[in-house]
Every structure is written in C-alpha cells, then in structure tokens.
Amino acid sequence: MTETLPSVLQEDLLSIKLLLWGNDIKADIFSRWSQGFYFSQNEPSALEQTHGGPCSILAPVQAYIIKNLLLENETFDSKTSISEAKQNEMLQGALCEIVRQCSTGKYYAAYLDHGDVTAASETTINGDRPFEDALRQQTSTSFHPSKFHASLRLKVFSDADEFENYVSENVVKYKGAYGILLFLYSVIATKGLNQVRTECDTSEPLIDATYGYGSQSLINLMITGRAVTYVWDFEQDVGGLKLKGLERQSKIGFITLMEHLRYCTVGSFFKNPVHPVWVLGSETHLTVLFSTNKRLVSPETKSEQARRIFKNYDKDGNNFISSDKLQDVLYELELVSDEAYVDIMKKKLDSEHLGIILLNAFMDEFFPKEESSTPDTFQLMHYNGLGQSNYDGNVIYRHGTAILLESDLRAMCESNPMLTCLLTKWPTIEINWQDNVTPSLN
Structure with missing residues (x-):
C-alpha cells in the first residue's frame, strides 16, 4: 500500500538534493542530466545518452538490461526485433533490480507533481510553485533546477x-525528459540518506559540481547497492x-582505465562478477563490455586464485x-604457513637474498601445473551510449574476438585506452574488433 508521507520527509528530500548536487546546481550540468531512458533505433536493446554526465546511471542500467537478456537467451542476437512493450519490460526489470539492491525495507519512487502542492500526502522542496508544463515536453531546456525540485515528490511503498x-504503470515517465533524475532520486531515497552517508565519503557531492560526472560512490551504488567509495574487496587499512x-561478489563487474593510471585498485569482486558483464571506466565516461561466454565468470582454479592473491x-x-609477505600469501591460500616452513621457502625462492619473491618462482614451486578457467579465445561486445562516440554516429554493439596469449608481460598501449583498460582484467589479452575499428571508452 502507498503510504502518506510525513512532513519530516521534506527535510530528507532537501538533503538528497544537497547530497547529489552540493550547494549550487549549474544549469548546464542539470540540463545534461535531464534526459530519459531512450532506446536506440539502430540497436533496440541499447540505451542512448544524449549528453555527457549521466553515464553513471545509464551504463549500470544498460549492464543490467544486458545481464537479463543474457539470462533469457544465451545466443543474444542483438538485432532481433524488440517491441516497445519488451523495451518497457527490459527497462522496468533493470530499474527495479537496482532499487531492490538498495532497499532496507521500504521503497520510494520520485515523481513530478503539477497539481496542488499543498496536498498533505506530498512533499515539496523549497515551497515554490511547481512548473506546470515541463513534464509534458520531451525536451528539458527550459526547466530550471529550482522548478524541478519545487515539483519533486516521493511515493513510499511497503514492499517490492x-x-x-x-x-x-509509469514506465513512460522514466522514458520521458526527466526519467534519469526521477530514478536517481528514487534510488537515493530508497537507500536512505543515513546509510549513504555511512558508506561513502560525503565531503563532495555525488555529482561533480564542475564537470557533471557521477562519483565512484554513485557508480558503486548503482551497480552493487552499496555507496562505498572504493572498488577493492572488503575493508582495507590505509x-x-x-x-x-x-562486501561480496558483484552481479555486474567493473574494470577501469584508472587502475592502470594507479588511481585505484579494482578487486576480484568487481573483476570476476557473477555474470559476464562489466561496466568500463575511462577518465570521463562509462561504457559496457559483455560476452555470451559463461566460462569468463566460471569459478577460479586454485592456480588462478594463487595468482590473484599473490x-x-x-x-x-x-x-x-x-x-616478508610470503607468510601472508601462504596463509590466505590455506597452505602451510608456520614460521619454520616459511623461512625455508624464503631461502629457496629468494636464493640471492634480494628480499623479493618472483611470481613465476612462486607459481613453479606451489602450482607447477597451472589450469585456467578462462577460454583462450572468446567473443566480446561493447556498448557506448553516446552517439558521437560511435564510429558512424549510431549507438550499436561493437563486436570483437579476444585471444589470451601465453605470457605474463603486461604490454600496455597508451594510444589504445580500450586495450589498456582490458589488460587490467586480462593481462595477456589481444582483441580484434569488427571492421578493425576499436570502440571508444570516451
């Protein structure tokens, strides 16, 4: 049952606005975020991004749409005709799955009201009169942030x-001009302000005040339901x-060029998700990589686990x-790790007393017969929602054939951001893209 909202929620809604935007919302950034979930005419299961900024919402939603399509059909023929009703179903499924991950009990849906703002069951921001006509428009160039927030309300639901x-019943509103923002406010309200503040560093707004991109906490919230700031596994002492x-393996993965640039360390929970779908991060944009090959996310072999932990x-x-880290590695791998044994292995693996232990020496000693759960070759597909970032201006999935080479060398290629990003997940990967055109991360 939909509940009547207490007046105290007015303060919560104001706090959500502050959490997302900070003290001042730039009109141009707000305008770029004021779009809906639009499907591409050229790729009927792909969402389009009209302006830079809201990829931190669009890319995770797209990733969940793809994940669910892969569960429905293992072959995933992207060119299969999809009706508008099916598009609505795909969008609804992805939005609801993301919100469910964030819920601790109740569910909130943000909407814009253009009726009587004095109704007791509704919450308004700033006390302004709502802007009556903007919701009926498919563009949002004239809808100022203050008018949007004056019209913003919340409905509360007791169950999923x-x-x-x-x-x-209201999917058309999410496909309308402010759909992304309505979904975003629904997610934050459902998650709860206190919980978001507990999980992330709230010293800066979740939407960058200068450039308009979403923070890592916002990306993590959309992908995993937790607004943590970091992308490593568990809690780290720094x-x-x-x-x-x-806290756990993610349904959807995340890998980023920023790891190569040493800005972050992506853990196994993101690199090895439940489904073969990854959100890819560049310095400024998010895209999606996926595959129909389930072996890409099959359980690790013992030797793969050893390499990861090392x-x-x-x-x-x-x-x-x-x-001096050898004992920790052996203990984490549940191998013999008492001090006497570790001292013997240190002398053997570091015979020249250099104070280091090489990965190859470690693997040769403890895992001489390496096994791999990952196939040597596999197909990948890439999505970039920005039309101008696609080779011919059309938002379509780009296909590639990947090969994993027998080498431990990390041959980063600064002139190929896509390859460099993928090397952080598959250190020996080479990939041939269809028509010899490498998709853009930006």
Whole structure:
C-alpha cells in the first residue's frame, strides 16, 4: 500500500538534493542530466545518452538490461526485433533490480507533481510553485533546477511488488525528459540518506559540481547497492584508516582505465562478477563490455586464485612481492604457513637474498601445473551510449574476438585506452574488433 508521507520527509528530500548536487546546481550540468531512458533505433536493446554526465546511471542500467537478456537467451542476437512493450519490460526489470539492491525495507519512487502542492500526502522542496508544463515536453531546456525540485515528490511503498507495479504503470515517465533524475532520486531515497552517508565519503557531492560526472560512490551504488567509495574487496587499512570496499561478489563487474593510471585498485569482486558483464571506466565516461561466454565468470582454479592473491600483495604490478609477505600469501591460500616452513621457502625462492619473491618462482614451486578457467579465445561486445562516440554516429554493439596469449608481460598501449583498460582484467589479452575499428571508452 502507498503510504502518506510525513512532513519530516521534506527535510530528507532537501538533503538528497544537497547530497547529489552540493550547494549550487549549474544549469548546464542539470540540463545534461535531464534526459530519459531512450532506446536506440539502430540497436533496440541499447540505451542512448544524449549528453555527457549521466553515464553513471545509464551504463549500470544498460549492464543490467544486458545481464537479463543474457539470462533469457544465451545466443543474444542483438538485432532481433524488440517491441516497445519488451523495451518497457527490459527497462522496468533493470530499474527495479537496482532499487531492490538498495532497499532496507521500504521503497520510494520520485515523481513530478503539477497539481496542488499543498496536498498533505506530498512533499515539496523549497515551497515554490511547481512548473506546470515541463513534464509534458520531451525536451528539458527550459526547466530550471529550482522548478524541478519545487515539483519533486516521493511515493513510499511497503514492499517490492508494489514498487514494481508502480514502475510498470509509469514506465513512460522514466522514458520521458526527466526519467534519469526521477530514478536517481528514487534510488537515493530508497537507500536512505543515513546509510549513504555511512558508506561513502560525503565531503563532495555525488555529482561533480564542475564537470557533471557521477562519483565512484554513485557508480558503486548503482551497480552493487552499496555507496562505498572504493572498488577493492572488503575493508582495507590505509595508513590507519579503514576504507570500505565491496562486501561480496558483484552481479555486474567493473574494470577501469584508472587502475592502470594507479588511481585505484579494482578487486576480484568487481573483476570476476557473477555474470559476464562489466561496466568500463575511462577518465570521463562509462561504457559496457559483455560476452555470451559463461566460462569468463566460471569459478577460479586454485592456480588462478594463487595468482590473484599473490598480486594483491604486489601493489605496483611488478610480478614480485617482498619476502616478508610470503607468510601472508601462504596463509590466505590455506597452505602451510608456520614460521619454520616459511623461512625455508624464503631461502629457496629468494636464493640471492634480494628480499623479493618472483611470481613465476612462486607459481613453479606451489602450482607447477597451472589450469585456467578462462577460454583462450572468446567473443566480446561493447556498448557506448553516446552517439558521437560511435564510429558512424549510431549507438550499436561493437563486436570483437579476444585471444589470451601465453605470457605474463603486461604490454600496455597508451594510444589504445580500450586495450589498456582490458589488460587490467586480462593481462595477456589481444582483441580484434569488427571492421578493425576499436570502440571508444570516451
């Protein structure tokens, strides 16, 4: 049942606005975020992004749409005709799944009211009269942020089924001019302000005040339901500070060029998700990579686990660790790790007393017969929602054939951001894109 909102929620709605935008909302940034979930005419299951900014919402929603399509049809023929009713169903499914991950009980749906703002069951911002006509328009060039927020309301639902019914009945509003913003406010309200503040660093707004892109906390919230600031596994102690990362394996993955640039460390929970779908991050934009090959997310072999754990202690990616970390690595791998045994292995693996242990030496000693869960070749597809970032201006999925080479060398290619980003997940990957055109990360 939809509940009447107490007046105290007016303060909460104001706080959500402050959390997202800060003290001042630039009109041009707000305008770029004021779009709906529009499907491409050229790729009927792909969403289009009309302006830079809201990719932190669009890319995760697109990733969940793809994930659900892969569950329905393993072959995933992207050119299959899709009706408008099916598009609505895909959009509803993705939006509701993201909101469900954020809910701690109740569900909130943001909407714009153009009727009587004094109704007792509704919450308004700033007390202004709502802007009557903007919702009926498919463009939002004249809708100022203050007028949008004056019209913003919340409905509250006691369970997921009620919320999903509401989204189904009102899906046209999410496809309308302010659909992304209405969904965003619904997510934050459902998550709860206090919970968001507990999970992330709220010293800066979730939407950058200068450039208009979403923060990593906002990206993480959309993908996992948790607004943590970091992308590593669990909680890390950095200089005495406990910094929160992911708690569990994510349904959807995340890999980023920023890891190569040493701005972050992406953990296994993001790199090895439940489904073969990854949000890709560049310095300024988010896109989506996916595959129909489920072996890309099959359980790790023992040797793959060993490489991953070893590299967790190899922060600089140099393929060696300091000798004093050997005991920690062995303990985490549930191998013999008592001090006497570790001292013997240190002398054997570091015979020249350099104070380091090489990855290859470690693997040869403990896992001489390496096995891989990942196939040597596989197909990948890439999505970029910005028309101008696609080769011919059309938003379509770009196909590629990937090959994993037998090498431990990381051959980063600064002139190929796509390859460099993928190398952070598959260190020996080479990929041939259809028509020899590498898709853009930006």
